[in-house]
Amino acid sequence: MRDRRLAGCVLAFAATLLVPAVVHDTFLLRVFTEAVMWIGLAVTFDVLAGYAGYLNFGHSAFFGIGAYTTAILMVRAGWHFAPAAAAGGAAAGLGALVAGFPTLRLKGAYFAIATWALARAIQQIVLMMDITGGPDGMRLPALLSPRFFYYVMLGVASVTFFAYWFLLERAPFGLKLKAVREDEQGAKALGLNPTKLKIQAFILSAVPTGIIGGVFAYWVTFIDPASTLGDLVSDQALVMVVFGGMGTLIGPVIGAVLIFAFKTLFWAYLSDYEVLYLIILGAVIAGSVVFLPDGVLGMLPRRKEAGNRA
Amino acid sequence: MELLPQALMDGIMLGAIYIIIAIGFSLVYGVMHVIDFAVGEWIMLGAFAGFYLTEWTHVEPMLLLPGVFVVFAAAGYLFQPLIHRVLSGHRGNPLLMGLVFTFGLGLMFRGLAQTFFGFYSHSIPSRFSNGSFFLQGGGFSTTVSSVRLAGLVYALAITGILHYLLKHTDFGLGVRALAQNRDAAGLMGVDNKRTSAFVYGIYVGISAMTGVLIGMILSLSAKMGPDFTIFAFFVVVLAGMGYLAGVPAAAFLLGIIQSFFLIYLDPGYTLLAVFAILYTILLVSPRGLFGKGV
Numbered sequence: 001m002r003d004r005r006l007a008g009c010v011l012a013f014a015a016t017l018l019v020p021a022v023v024h025d026t027f028l029l030r031v032f033t034e035a036v037m038w039i040g041l042a043v044t045f046d047v048l049a050g051y052a053g054y055l056n057f058g059h060s061a062f063f064g065i066g067a068y069t070t071a072i073l074m075v076r077a078g079w080h081f082a083p084a085a086a087a088g089g090a091a092a093g094l095g096a097l098v099a100g101f102p103t104l105r106l107k108g109a110y111f112a113i114a115t116w117a118l119a120r121a122i123q124q125i126v127l128m129m130d131i132t133g134g135p136d137g138m139r140l141p142a143l144l145s146p147r148f149f150y151y152v153m154l155g156v157a158s159v160t161f162f163a164y165w166f167l168l169e170r171a172p173f174g175l176k177l178k179a180v181r182e183d184e185q186g187a188k189a190l191g192l193n194p195t196k197l198k199i200q201a202f203i204l205s206a207v208p209t210g211i212i213g214g215v216f217a218y219w220v221t222f223i224d225p226a227s228t229l230g231d232l233v234s235d236q237a238l239v240m241v242v243f244g245g246m247g248t249l250i251g252p253v254i255g256a257v258l259i260f261a262f263k264t265l266f267w268a269y270l271s272d273y274e275v276l277y278l279i280i281l282g283a284v285i286a287g288s289v290v291f292l293p294d295g296v297l298g299m300l301p302r303r304k305e306a307g308n309r310a
Numbered sequence: 311m312e313l314l315p316q317a318l319m320d321g322i323m324l325g326a327i328y329i330i331i332a333i334g335f336s337l338v339y340g341v342m343h344v345i346d347f348a349v350g351e352w353i354m355l356g357a358f359a360g361f362y363l364t365e366w367t368h369v370e371p372m373l374l375l376p377g378v379f380v381v382f383a384a385a386g387y388l389f390q391p392l393i394h395r396v397l398s399g400h401r402g403n404p405l406l407m408g409l410v411f412t413f414g415l416g417l418m419f420r421g422l423a424q425t426f427f428g429f430y431s432h433s434i435p436s437r438f439s440n441g442s443f444f445l446q447g448g449g450f451s452t453t454v455s456s457v458r459l460a461g462l463v464y465a466l467a468i469t470g471i472l473h474y475l476l477k478h479t480d481f482g483l484g485v486r487a488l489a490q491n492r493d494a495a496g497l498m499g500v501d502n503k504r505t506s507a508f509v510y511g512i513y514v515g516i517s518a519m520t521g522v523l524i525g526m527i528l529s530l531s532a533k534m535g536p537d538f539t540i541f542a543f544f545v546v547v548l549a550g551m552g553y554l555a556g557v558p559a560a561a562f563l564l565g566i567i568q569s570f571f572l573i574y575l576d577p578g579y580t581l582l583a584v585f586a587i588l589y590t591i592l593l594v595s596p597r598g599l600f601g602k603g604v
């Protein structure tokens with residue numbers, strides 16, 4: 001069952017490799033690149049939300065930390081892109097470690113608001129600092145190669161996805177994390193260290209997010225606090241995960257593709273009604289919770305597994 | 311130094327507002343075990359209700375408060391079953407789902423408010439806004455506008471009423487029982503659904519009234535919600551989760567910190583400073599300032 005799904009994923013991945021060969025339109029390739037980016041962001045969001053049971057409304061903070069670290073290292077220190085993006089990931093991971101240590105002791109709901117506040121606080125710092133360009137944002141050296149960015153984004157997203165697959169669906173780590181999610185006291189009684197596991201999950205979620213942020217910064221060549229640290233990044237990741245199916249790896253991918261397709265069409269035809277997008281996002285979140293508790297993935301027929309799901 | 315008494319007064323004012331918001335917030339958490347992410351949006355909607363009512367009727371907004379309370383309390387009462395349904399359904403992680411649900415609602419409210427009310431900041435005109443008191447003593451002097459004083463009185467009154475409701479009525483006993491143990495309270499004859507709906511209604515009503523007050527004292531805009539959600543949460547965590555008696559101290563502390571930042575330092579760093587304090591408190595004493603939280 002699982003293997004068949006994994007095979008499906010590998011097949012889908014192989015298909016995405018061929019996209020640049022088929023799509024020659026630069027704009028369309030950009031759309032595909034961004035879709036891949038959102039898949040990455042949704043999957044990383046779900047590690048903490050679905051597997052650990054902690055909503056991270058500060059997802060944008062790690063995306064922004066990655067983007068700004070990469071930008072600062074490339075522009076101000078003259079680093080190359082690859083080490084700069086890697087440093088972005090490391091910075092995001094470090095941020096998760098520092099932020100997660102006290103906040104992950106909180107109950108789920110409080111963690112959610114604490115991370116939200118963290119994201120806003122970081123946004124404020126970035127707005128005040130000189131090195132980040134404040135509200136003016138930062139300009140990066142342009143590299144005009146849509147294919148390059150498509151493959152880099154795809155590389156980061158797919159390495160993340162398959163690493164998660166191994167860690168969360170194959171290795172004991174995923175089971176441990178689920179145990180903590182279901183019953184923290186019980187997990188403790190079994191000799192697990194919930195705080196440590198949650199921090200590990202947090203870092204596991206933050207590092208790829210930071211790298212994706214770094215790739216994003218180099219790709220769009222201009223970042224400012226609103227585009228990288230704004231609430232919309234976290235909100236959209238949440239919508240994709242909830243709509244697609246929380247607590248799975250495939251759900252967020254489906255959610256990301258569907259929501260992103262909708263978003264693209266929306267902005268193409270209805271961009272005058274910017275605020276409407278916020279309303280729709282909210283409605284999709286609330287509606288999914290009420291009507292699709294397992295997301296779109298939950299509507300697909302399940303074999304075998306349905307029986308032993310608690 | 312001549313600004314010190316002013317900063318303190320402003321801080322106490324803000325603190326009083328945070329008290330009312332945080333009490334409702336933690337009541338709902340105690341009874342329904344859901345953190346209402348939409349708390350700031352209820353405040354915002356209340357503020358706009360007050361704004362438009364004052365504009366249409368030209369009635370002193372202070373007098374509109376009871377009306378706003380009744381309307382919003384009814385809305386909250388009718389709304390609660392939906393949240394209850396989310397929380398009690400057969401979902402994998404009901405608490406998380408409740409959180410996601412209220413977050414979605416909050417987003418929707420904010421979007422709707424921006425659509426219908428626009429992006430501008432307003433303030434609610436009140437007859438109290440003009441008057442002010444001049445306090446002097448011990449070499450210090452400060453002016454307190456009467457609208458702020460009225461706000462303080464209002465906050466203390468609401469706190470007092472809630473205290474009475476919780477400690478001296480059967481309804482309050484039921485609420486406290488529910489907060490302690492839902493199942494046992496149910497066995498003792500406390501109607502979980504009804505009590506929760508009432509508590510949610512009261513909380514929404516109070517939040518909306520506070521919104522009107524904030525609109526009179528500070529300002530209102532469609533984007534004001536998240537800040538108040540975050541501050542309500544800060545107060546609750548500082549006080550210690552579920553420890554209502556700690557709320558006033560935590561709220562005044564945060565209010566004073568915020569007003570000091572506004573007056574002496576850069577207001578842009580307020581949230582950062584507050585977050586730093588929260589972070590330190592959580593590191594040193596995860597159960598709040600008084601170590602009595604859950």
